[in-house]
Amino acid sequence: xxxxxxxxxxxxxxxxxxxxxxxxxxxxxxxxxxxxxxxxxxxxxxxxxxxxxxxxxxxxxxxxxxxxxxxxxxxxxxxxxxxxxxxxxxxxxxxxxxxxxxxxxxxxxxxxxxxxxxxxxxxxxxxxxxxxxxxxxxxxxxxxxxxxxxxxxxxxxxxxxxxxxxxxxxxxxxxxxxxxxxxxxxxxxxxxxxxxxxxxxxxxxxxxxxxxxxxxxxxxxxxxxxxxxxxxxxxxxxxxxxxxxxxxxxxxxxxxxxxxxxxxxxxxxxxxxxxxxxxxxxxxxxxxxxxxxxxxxxxxxxxxxxxxxxxxxxxxxxxxxxxxxxxxxxxxxxxxxxxxxxxxxxxxxxxxxxxxxxxxxxxxxxxxxxxxxxxxxxxxxxxxxxxxxxxxxxxxxxxxxxxxxxxxxxxxxxxxxxxxxxxxxx
Numbered sequence: 001x002x003x004x005x006x007x008x009x010x011x012x013x014x015x016x017x018x019x020x021x022x023x024x025x026x027x028x029x030x031x032x033x034x035x036x037x038x039x040x041x042x043x044x045x046x047x048x049x050x051x052x053x054x055x056x057x058x059x060x061x062x063x064x065x066x067x068x069x070x071x072x073x074x075x076x077x078x079x080x081x082x083x084x085x086x087x088x089x090x091x092x093x094x095x096x097x098x099x100x101x102x103x104x105x106x107x108x109x110x111x112x113x114x115x116x117x118x119x120x121x122x123x124x125x126x127x128x129x130x131x132x133x134x135x136x137x138x139x140x141x142x143x144x145x146x147x148x149x150x151x152x153x154x155x156x157x158x159x160x161x162x163x164x165x166x167x168x169x170x171x172x173x174x175x176x177x178x179x180x181x182x183x184x185x186x187x188x189x190x191x192x193x194x195x196x197x198x199x200x201x202x203x204x205x206x207x208x209x210x211x212x213x214x215x216x217x218x219x220x221x222x223x224x225x226x227x228x229x230x231x232x233x234x235x236x237x238x239x240x241x242x243x244x245x246x247x248x249x250x251x252x253x254x255x256x257x258x259x260x261x262x263x264x265x266x267x268x269x270x271x272x273x274x275x276x277x278x279x280x281x282x283x284x285x286x287x288x289x290x291x292x293x294x295x296x297x298x299x300x301x302x303x304x305x306x307x308x309x310x311x312x313x314x315x316x317x318x319x320x321x322x323x324x325x326x327x328x329x330x331x332x333x334x335x336x337x338x339x340x341x342x343x344x345x346x347x348x349x350x351x352x353x354x355x356x357x358x359x360x361x362x363x364x365x366x367x368x369x370x371x372x373x374x375x376x377x378x379x380x381x382x383x384x385x386x387x388x389x390x391x392x393x394x395x396x397x398x399x400x401x402x403x404x405x406x407x408x409x410x411x412x413x414x415x416x417x418x419x420x421x422x423x424x425x426x
Contacts (some may be wrong), residue, residue, distance in 0.1 A: 052096035081266040082110035104136040105333040116399035118339040139419035140306035141196035154211035169193025169413025170302025191205040194305040196416035202406035213250030221252040251419040257366040265330030265339035273330035281393040290339035307335040341416035342381040349403035385414035
């Protein structure tokens, strides 16, 4: 693909690549986009292959590079897509995968700024740069329909205690009578099969990921022994990092670092998965962008179907007037990284997880503490949920970290997950 422009600007070489029409993909992914390369080294782009790999040369194997993207060249708005160190004279980076597994998106290898000092949130400090290898990530949260497909297979293939789960949830007011006195109470009820699966434990998610992998003839990630010979199929096992085949291409829960990188979509230190800088959170989030308590979508006070915020969502204001909306997939093509349901990750939760990673200079493919260091085997969850109120918009930031006991299936119906896979190395 020919290069259309190359010029030097403030000692950076900027290469403007023509828009890539992603033909043959689902409509949500068939968005024209352009990429450009900025580098601190004297750089010359060599080419962009039809497979989505950009190659360039560096006069000096030093400094940093950053790839930016633009969805509409007429606006002139460029946003960070991926960055990293320029460590070689010749550098190749796969930017896009036109053949990603069904329902997944490709997130290229590179680093990102992890953490956030907003509101002195000590759980998200210190801010640091972390490297994450390339992964595929589910475009949407795992639905009850998909959960059932895999669970049905698993029940006849050794995964005998996978929870039934629930298809999302919504809150409704009902009247109950006690000793002749009627009382109005809120109850949670199931929403439907296309909603995120909830009311399952972290253990269920790990076992289900193994079942999904085996069902597709992929190597499963989770084992009950450090020799990685006995596949985790039943029970509640508090797996350690050395009981995971991290190099396999099967489905697994994202690490906290992978999840945050995916949620940010390449944006640097923005609050949410869309351009959203500044300190006043209500100024950069509203009900047309994410599902949270009283966001006024048609599924208000409950989950929406996974990926509902695709530009066809229906949201009203306080007067009942339908509001203009847009597709809220982030720059990597991910939906619901903010709101809908909290998403469980691999990592054991520790208040000092970020400090631990920095102090141990463990900043490449961070997998969290090797074992839980608290009284309970807490695991990390991310992203906020439909139960997040307008007084707690802080909980839906890309960086916000929370936790839950691995064996807890929340009756609040607001915790789900998505999976990732490692691409096959060429």
